Amino acid sequence: RFDSIPMAAPDAILGISEAFAADARAEKMNLSVGVYKDAQGVTPVMKCVKAAEQKLLETEQTKSYLPIDGLPDYRHAVREMLLGDEFPADRAAVVQTPGGTGALRVAGDFLATQCAPTRVFLPNPTWANHSAIMRAAGLGVETYSYLGADRRSLDFEAMIADLSEKTRPGDAVLLHACCHNPTGVDPTAAQWQQIANLLATRGLIPLLDFAYQGFGDGLEADAAGLRTVLEHCDEAIVCSSYSKNFGLYSERVGAVTLIAGSPAATATALSQLKIVVRANYSNPPRHGGSIVATVLADPELTRMWKAELEEYRLRITRLRELFVAGMKEQPGAPDFSFLLNQKGMFSYSGLTAMQADELRTQHGVYVVGSGRINVAGINEQKVDWLCRAVADVM
Ligand code: PLP
Ligand code: TYF
Numbered sequence: 001r002f003d004s005i006p007m008a009a010p011d012a013i014l015g016i017s018e019a020f021a022a023d024a025r026a027e028k029m030n031l032s033v034g035v036y037k038d039a040q041g042v043t044p045v046m047k048c049v050k051a052a053e054q055k056l057l058e059t060e061q062t063k064s065y066l067p068i069d070g071l072p073d074y075r076h077a078v079r080e081m082l083l084g085d086e087f088p089a090d091r092a093a094v095v096q097t098p099g100g101t102g103a104l105r106v107a108g109d110f111l112a113t114q115c116a117p118t119r120v121f122l123p124n125p126t127w128a129n130h131s132a133i134m135r136a137a138g139l140g141v142e143t144y145s146y147l148g149a150d151r152r153s154l155d156f157e158a159m160i161a162d163l164s165e166k167t168r169p170g171d172a173v174l175l176h177a178c179c180h181n182p183t184g185v186d187p188t189a190a191q192w193q194q195i196a197n198l199l200a201t202r203g204l205i206p207l208l209d210f211a212y213q214g215f216g217d218g219l220e221a222d223a224a225g226l227r228t229v230l231e232h233c234d235e236a237i238v239c240s241s242y243s244k245n246f247g248l249y250s251e252r253v254g255a256v257t258l259i260a261g262s263p264a265a266t267a268t269a270l271s272q273l274k275i276v277v278r279a280n281y282s283n284p285p286r287h288g289g290s291i292v293a294t295v296l297a298d299p300e301l302t303r304m305w306k307a308e309l310e311e312y313r314l315r316i317t318r319l320r321e322l323f324v325a326g327m328k329e330q331p332g333a334p335d336f337s338f339l340l341n342q343k344g345m346f347s348y349s350g351l352t353a354m355q356a357d358e359l360r361t362q363h364g365v366y367v368v369g370s371g372r373i374n375v376a377g378i379n380e381q382k383v384d385w386l387c388r389a390v391a392d393v394m
Contacts, residue, residue: 028364048304052294070096073293090263093270098252100241108137169203179212179344182372196232206236216343251288330391363389
């Protein structure tokens with residue numbers, strides 16, 4: 001009976017935005033969900049996206065189904081963004097998916113059906129949806145150490161120890177390619193070399209989640225870790241999202257890219273990825289992929305996109321600096337300089353769940369219970385106000 005079904009818990013992150021919207025206070029700030037906001041506090045449609053949509057409005061001929069693996073021009077553009085133009089194209093199968101979440105689910109189903117008995121190792125902590133998606137795909141989920149006890153730096157020794165000792169050959173290891181969510185803590189270039197070497201020598205499958213390309217050190221620089229992995233490992237799976245770097249959140253645009261050791265193995269794996277897609281959603285939505293393909297096929301729109309994305313990235317860097325400087329002004333407040341070393345939208349602030357609660361109830365500042373803050377949500381005009389609130393609860 002449906003009436004015997006228990007109520008499910010709300011999404012830990014998306015639920016906070018619902019509460020924020022219902023908060024009637026004039027002075028409030030939402031630092032929870034990971035969406036970019038501009039100085040006016042809105043999540044804008046990129047100008048390059050509007051221009052591409054204008055073009056599509058005039059030129060699009062059909063809304064008929066896309067191929068199971070998506071738009072060819074989109075797939076080609078994704079391959080270049082991820083792998084550069086020198087990687088052998090016949091060793092990388094790109095499948096357009098509904099967002100990065102869709103990519104993770106397709107990858108999970110593929111691993112569960114084609115690579116059993118693989119388990120997937122997730123960093124501790126990670127994006128909360130990772131374990132839900134992988135479990136739903138039927139995979140065993142394990143964790144490896146990532147964040148140090150200081151909650152602001154990588155415990156690399158513990159990470160390497162876990163990946164060496166807990167894994168079996170054939171297990172998959174999920175790595176955030178850049179801008180680790182929720183901590184902002186990424187491995188250095190030298191650490192990526194060691195991770196890649198370990199994955200290769202232990203026969204582990206690299207599963208790279210790449211949702212923030214362009215938000216760390218820049219579009220090309222952010223792909224360096226992934227490319228290091230591919231120098232050591234001849235097989236890998238990349239789950240990429242264009243929700244953030246094209247601002248296309250609700251259009252659901254992502255990709256799973258499978259790299260195999262030979263063109264024949266790549267083609268075979270692609271055939272199985274298509275089986276997974278057909279059983280999930282048949283074929284991907286057109287609009288978001290068309291936008292990305294249109295932008296990246298046009299040099300002027302590509303230039304616009306890169307400039308807009310760079311503006312986003314630099315704004316987040318500036319907000320980190322403003323917040324750190326603002327906290328220095330607060331008598332007795334802890335030092336937040338560690339935020340300057342972290343990458344992307346997120347950082348762990350060090351706020352406890354109780355302090356996060358107090359911040360919300362007393363001051364109208366909404367952060368995730370783990371203390372994660374979305375730096376991109378900070379309103380520049382209200383940095384002082386925010387710092388006073390944070391100092392008050394800490
Ligand atoms: N992976 C990480 C680390 C994320 O933060 C997100 C954010 O939403 C996703 C995957 C999913 O991306 P999408 O919103 O495109 O499904
Ligand atoms: O971590 C975040 O805030 C983003 C957005 O179930 C998000 O990745 C959060 C929760 C969720 C889906 C997306």
